[in-house]
Amino acid sequence: MNDSPLLVVGLGNPGSKYVGTRHNIGFEVVEELASRNYASFSVHKRSNTEIAQLPGMILAKPRSFMNLSGTPIRALCDFFKIPPESIIVAHDELEQDFGVIKLRKGGGDHGHNGLKSTTKSLGTKEYFKLSVGIGRPPGRMDPASYVLKPFSKQELADIPIMAADAADLVEKHLKG
Numbered sequence: 001m002n003d004s005p006l007l008v009v010g011l012g013n014p015g016s017k018y019v020g021t022r023h024n025i026g027f028e029v030v031e032e033l034a035s036r037n038y039a040s041f042s043v044h045k046r047s048n049t050e051i052a053q054l055p056g057m058i059l060a061k062p063r064s065f066m067n068l069s070g071t072p073i074r075a076l077c078d079f080f081k082i083p084p085e086s087i088i089v090a091h092d093e094l095e096q097d098f099g100v101i102k103l104r105k106g107g108g109d110h111g112h113n114g115l116k117s118t119t120k121s122l123g124t125k126e127y128f129k130l131s132v133g134i135g136r137p138p139g140r141m142d143p144a145s146y147v148l149k150p151f152s153k154q155e156l157a158d159i160p161i162m163a164a165d166a167a168d169l170v171e172k173h174l175k176g
Contacts, residue, residue, distance in 0.1 A: 006174055007082045008033060009060045009073055011091040011114040022134040023066060023147040026090040029132065030059040032163040033170060047075035056174060067113035070121025077122070087127040088170055089118055094143055096133025098155065099162055103130050103169045132166055
C-alpha cells in the first residue's frame with residue numbers, strides 16, 4: 001500500500017427526491033463512516049463533490065448524477081493524488097440479494113452506470129467495489145425504475161444495519 005489516503009466514494013444521485021432510494025445506498029455507507037468519526041461533509045468545489053476528511057481516509061459523495069460519477073471521482077484522485085488501488089466505490093447491486101455486502105478489487109461493472117463512468121474516467125477497473133445488495137426488481141419491473149424507488153418500510157429497517165456492515169468492511173480494509 002502507498003501513503004495516499006483511502007478514498008471512499010458513495011454513489012448516489014443528488015437531490016431530495018432521491019434520498020432513501022435504492023440507488024443512493026452508497027451515500028448511506030459514507031454517511032455511516034462520517035457519523036462514526038463525528039465528521040461532516042463540505043463542498044469540494046474543484047471536484048463537485050461533498051467530502052469529509054478523516055485520518056487516512058477521504059469520504060466523498062459526488063454531486064453529479066450516478067451515470068456521471070466518474071468525472072468527480074477522477075477530479076478527487078487528481079487533486080489528492082490517489083491511485084486507483086486506494087479507491088473504494090460503494091454502490092447498489094441488483095445482482096446480490098438484499099443485504100448482502102461484498103468488497104472486491106477489479107472485475108466488471110454488472111451494468112451499473114456509476115461504475116461504468118468511474119472505470120472510464122479512471123482508465124482502469126483496478127479499484128475496489130463495495131457492492132450493497134438491493135436484490136432484483138419484482139416481476140417484470142424495469143431495473144432502472146426499481147433502483148430509483150424508495151425502499152419499502154420493511155427494507156428501511158435494515159438499511160442502518162447494511163450501512164454499518166459495509167462501513168465495517170471499509171474499516172477492516174483500511175487496517176489491512
